[in-house]
Amino acid sequence: MILKAFSLLTVMKQRLRTLFGRSILLGLAVSLFAITAIGVGGMLVSVVVAERVQGSGSAINVAGSLRMQSHRMGSMVLSDAENQVADHHYLLASIARFEASLTNKDLLQAIERKPESEFARLYLSIQQTWQIRLKPLLLETVLISADNPEIRTRHNHLLLGIDNFVADIDSMVSKLEEDTEQRIRNLRSVLGIALGLTIMVVLATIYIIRRSVLAPLSDLLHSATRIARRDFNARARHIGEDELGQVGRAFNFMAEELARNYQELEQRVAQKTEELTRSNQSLGLLYHAIANLHNAPLAPETYQVMLHEIEQVLDISGSMACLLPKHGGPATLLASTIAICPERSEADCPRCLNNTDTTSGWGYAEQGDHLLLTIPLQDKEGIYGMLRLALLPGRHLSTWQNRLLEALTRHIGIAMGISHKTEQDRLLALQEERSIIARELHDSIAQSLSYMKIQASLLQPMLSDPVRRQEAETTLHDLREGITTAYRQLRELLATFRLKMEGDFLTLLATTVEEHASRGDLDISMEANLTGCHLSPNQEIHSLQIVREALSNVVRHAKASHAWVRIKHVGGGEIEISIEDDGIGIDSPSDIFHYGLTIMRERAHGLHGQISISNRPQGGSTVSLRFHAQATEATTIPLPTTP
Numbered sequence: 001m002i003l004k005a006f007s008l009l010t011v012m013k014q015r016l017r018t019l020f021g022r023s024i025l026l027g028l029a030v031s032l033f034a035i036t037a038i039g040v041g042g043m044l045v046s047v048v049v050a051e052r053v054q055g056s057g058s059a060i061n062v063a064g065s066l067r068m069q070s071h072r073m074g075s076m077v078l079s080d081a082e083n084q085v086a087d088h089h090y091l092l093a094s095i096a097r098f099e100a101s102l103t104n105k106d107l108l109q110a111i112e113r114k115p116e117s118e119f120a121r122l123y124l125s126i127q128q129t130w131q132i133r134l135k136p137l138l139l140e141t142v143l144i145s146a147d148n149p150e151i152r153t154r155h156n157h158l159l160l161g162i163d164n165f166v167a168d169i170d171s172m173v174s175k176l177e178e179d180t181e182q183r184i185r186n187l188r189s190v191l192g193i194a195l196g197l198t199i200m201v202v203l204a205t206i207y208i209i210r211r212s213v214l215a216p217l218s219d220l221l222h223s224a225t226r227i228a229r230r231d232f233n234a235r236a237r238h239i240g241e242d243e244l245g246q247v248g249r250a251f252n253f254m255a256e257e258l259a260r261n262y263q264e265l266e267q268r269v270a271q272k273t274e275e276l277t278r279s280n281q282s283l284g285l286l287y288h289a290i291a292n293l294h295n296a297p298l299a300p301e302t303y304q305v306m307l308h309e310i311e312q313v314l315d316i317s318g319s320m321a322c323l324l325p326k327h328g329g330p331a332t333l334l335a336s337t338i339a340i341c342p343e344r345s346e347a348d349c350p351r352c353l354n355n356t357d358t359t360s361g362w363g364y365a366e367q368g369d370h371l372l373l374t375i376p377l378q379d380k381e382g383i384y385g386m387l388r389l390a391l392l393p394g395r396h397l398s399t400w401q402n403r404l405l406e407a408l409t410r411h412i413g414i415a416m417g418i419s420h421k422t423e424q425d426r427l428l429a430l431q432e433e434r435s436i437i438a439r440e441l442h443d444s445i446a447q448s449l450s451y452m453k454i455q456a457s458l459l460q461p462m463l464s465d466p467v468r469r470q471e472a473e474t475t476l477h478d479l480r481e482g483i484t485t486a487y488r489q490l491r492e493l494l495a496t497f498r499l500k501m502e503g504d505f506l507t508l509l510a511t512t513v514e515e516h517a518s519r520g521d522l523d524i525s526m527e528a529n530l531t532g533c534h535l536s537p538n539q540e541i542h543s544l545q546i547v548r549e550a551l552s553n554v555v556r557h558a559k560a561s562h563a564w565v566r567i568k569h570v571g572g573g574e575i576e577i578s579i580e581d582d583g584i585g586i587d588s589p590s591d592i593f594h595y596g597l598t599i600m601r602e603r604a605h606g607l608h609g610q611i612s613i614s615n616r617p618q619g620g621s622t623v624s625l626r627f628h629a630q631a632t633e634a635t636t637i638p639l640p641t642t643p
Contacts, residue, residue, distance in 0.1 A: 027212075031205040035198055043195030046187060057542065058106040063173040066126075067166045069098045073138060073163045077155060095138060102127060110176065119179055122172040126165070134158075134165050156249035216244040221250060232259035233341060281313045282404045288442055289408055293415035298323070303335035311337065311410070315400050318390035319369065322414075324383065331385075338370075338390050371395065375409045376588075377418035387412070425538065452482045499601070505540045508531070512548055520555030524563045533569040533629045542603045543567075543577060543625070546611070549600050550623040558583025560620055577625040585615040600625075 032130075060193045076091045137158045182524040185518030216238035228232035232255055236248035288309060292302040307319040318338030321330045364376040370390040387409055396406070450460040456479065462472035506528050535543065547565060554563050567577045600623065604611035609627025616622050 028205075031201060031208075034201050035205075038194050038197045038201065040370070042191055044146070045190045045194075052365060060102070060173060060176050061109040062101055062107055063169060063176055065101055066159065067169045067173075068103060069094060070134075070162050070166050070169065074159055075097065077138065077158060081501045091138065093584075095630055098130075102130060110179075117175070117179065119172060119175040121402065122168060125167050125171060129165055129168060134161050137161055148577060161342055181444070182293075202486060210317045212240075212242065213244065216248060220248065223255070225250065227255060227258065230262070246613065246615075262542060275524065282400070285309050285313050285404070286407060286411065290411055293301055293411060297415040297419040300334050307335050307337055313404070314389070314397065316389050316391055316395075320388045321377070321385065321412075322388075323385040334385070373397070375405060376413075377416055378410055378413040379410075381417050381421075384413060384420065428538075450545055452479055452486070464514035504536060505544070508544055509539075509547065509565070509567070512551065515556055516548075517563075520551075522555070522561055522563060524551070527564075527566045527568070529568045531569060533573060533575060533628055535575070539627070539629065541544040542607050543575075546600050546603050546623075546625055547577065548601075554579070554583065554621075558585075558586075559574070570626075573629050575627055579623045580616060580620060582618065582620040585619060585621045587614065 015578065073091060073094045076094060107123065111117075111123055113122060154282060215235070217235050223234040223236050227535055234255060236251045239248040240243050285306075289306050292299075292305060295303045301322045307321060310316070310319055318336075320336035320338055321334045322336075325331045364374045365374065371393060373389040375387045375389070376383045377387055387405075389405075462468040462475060487494055509528065510526060513524045513526045550566070551563065554560055558581045560581035562581065563581040565579050567575065567578075570576050600613075604625055604627070607625075607627040608626055611623065611625045613621065613623050
């Protein structure tokens with residue numbers, strides 16, 4: 001029995017494994033169906049057997065009652081005989097009840113279930129005995145009178161028949177009980193078999209589920225956990241034909257894709273990081289270069305730091321920066337980390353320019369173990385110097401390095417051009433100031449000295465003639481007044497030429513107004529609005545000197561109590577400056593030369609503007625100046641980009 005169960009369990013395991021191997025859901029469905037079928041079958045068998053057992057119990061009760069009724073009928077016969085009762089009504093009723101019990105439907109159904117059984121044979125025998133022997137005996141006792149001498153013999157014969165009849169009934173009841181017990185044993189066997197089959201199916205299903213479901217799921221969970229920890233080498237081991245096997249194959253494919261995508265992302269991140277690092281280095285180099293060039297565009301320290309940063313960013317072995325020769329001298333070496341170029345004369349330096357490309361302006365030349373890259377430092381006006389970089393043999397700069405060098409050299413060229421232009425502007429401003437100083441000395445002190453020279457020549461013959469003593473004293477007084485006037489003019493010129501341009505233009509203008517207000521003891525109002533306009537340093541100097549000259553004339557000659565200084569942007573880049581006073585005004589054109597207004601006209605001409613000098617209708621004079629502010633050009637330099 002155990003071997004059969006083991007073999008059956010083995011067969012079921014193989015079949016379930018086959019089912020689970022093809023489809024887990026199908027296997028689970030078959031297992032559930034088998035368990036359900038076994039359970040339902042067992043319950044149906046139990047119901048059927050219970051129904052049959054229930055009828056058998058009733059039949060046993062009825063059969064048992066036949067024994068009691070048989071003994072009761074015998075007792076009634078004996079009782080009637082002893083009491084000599086002639087009424088046998090109770091006996092006939094008992095015979096009727098016995099026949100009803102003998103034909104009970106439960107007994108008949110038990111016989112119909114097994115018509116060829118021992119129980120059916122005994123029932124038929126009892127029925128025949130009742131009809132043929134026992135019933136007739138009972139009826140005869142009813143018909144025989146109590147005083148009949150044969151009645152005792154018949155009673156004995158009846159009691160013996162009843163005993164035999166009860167023995168047959170006992171046999172029938174025993175067979176019925178045995179049949180019922182056999183059915184109960186069969187039911188127990190069926191339920192035991194169903195329970196055993198259910199347990200085997202459940203165990204086999206649990207084993208297969210553990211092997212085909214839990215183990216693959218645990219493996220998938222472990223692999224997913226590894227992938228969550230960025231271990232993309234995790235692979236599922238269960239890759240069969242069932243659903244979880246297909247999930248395992250899909251999981252492995254997904255893991256391979258994730259590993260490949262993650263590797264690509266790491267490469268792209270590394271590439272972007274490298275590009276950002278290059279961009280930061282490039283921007284840092286440009287920022288430091290522009291800041292240093294703004295402070296000192298031609299200082300050797302600036303280029304020494306700049307070359308060091310260029311070598312670090314571009315990973316080159318040496319560099320050099322120089323200015324082209326001027327006035328027949330050698331080229332100016334700003335900074336160098338390689339051997340100093342021996343060909344720095346005005347005749348040899350053009351070789352660098354001749355070796356450069358006509359389109360890009362860059363040139364390559366071999367020098368020893370290095371390849372020299374020469375880049376001109378230029379702007380729109382011309383070339384101011386050269387930048388030379390030493391590259392290793394076979395080394396070529398990448399695109400982003402070329403763009404960085406292009407932007408950097410353009411910044412350097414613009415800074416050199418601005419420095420060169422600033423130097424020229426300073427020279428021009430110096431020449432203009434010298435011309436103005438010469439004119440002012442000529443118009444003021446030189447004329448006073450000429451006047452004093454004439455007075456001295458007139459005084460000499462007067463001193464030798466005592467008659468002309470009075471006339472000599474008058475001439476001497478005029479000479480003293482001329483010296484005083486010349487000294488005062490000299491002090492005013494010195495104060496004007498010692499003007500320091502410290503601070504912004506409006507601050508200097510306010511300082512000038514306060515100075516003349518305190519010196520002339522008059523009230524001077526100032527209004528200034530230069531929004532949207534910018535003055536160059538040269539324009540600031542000339543404008544400030546014109547205001548100083550006009551206020552100086554107001555303080556010395558106007559005899560005014562109030563003055564107004566206004567400077568504003570009237571639109572279109574045009575600046576208007578007006579100085580007004582409420583003094584005595586200008587009486588004649590000759591006053592123009594007395595008040596130094598010609599110098600103001602010269603400065604207005606230097607500003608390419610127009611100046612007008614007139615009297616105010618309310619009294620006093622007005623000096624009005626109009627000129628255009630210097631336009632500033634913005635130069636855009638492209639930043640280097642990384643590929």
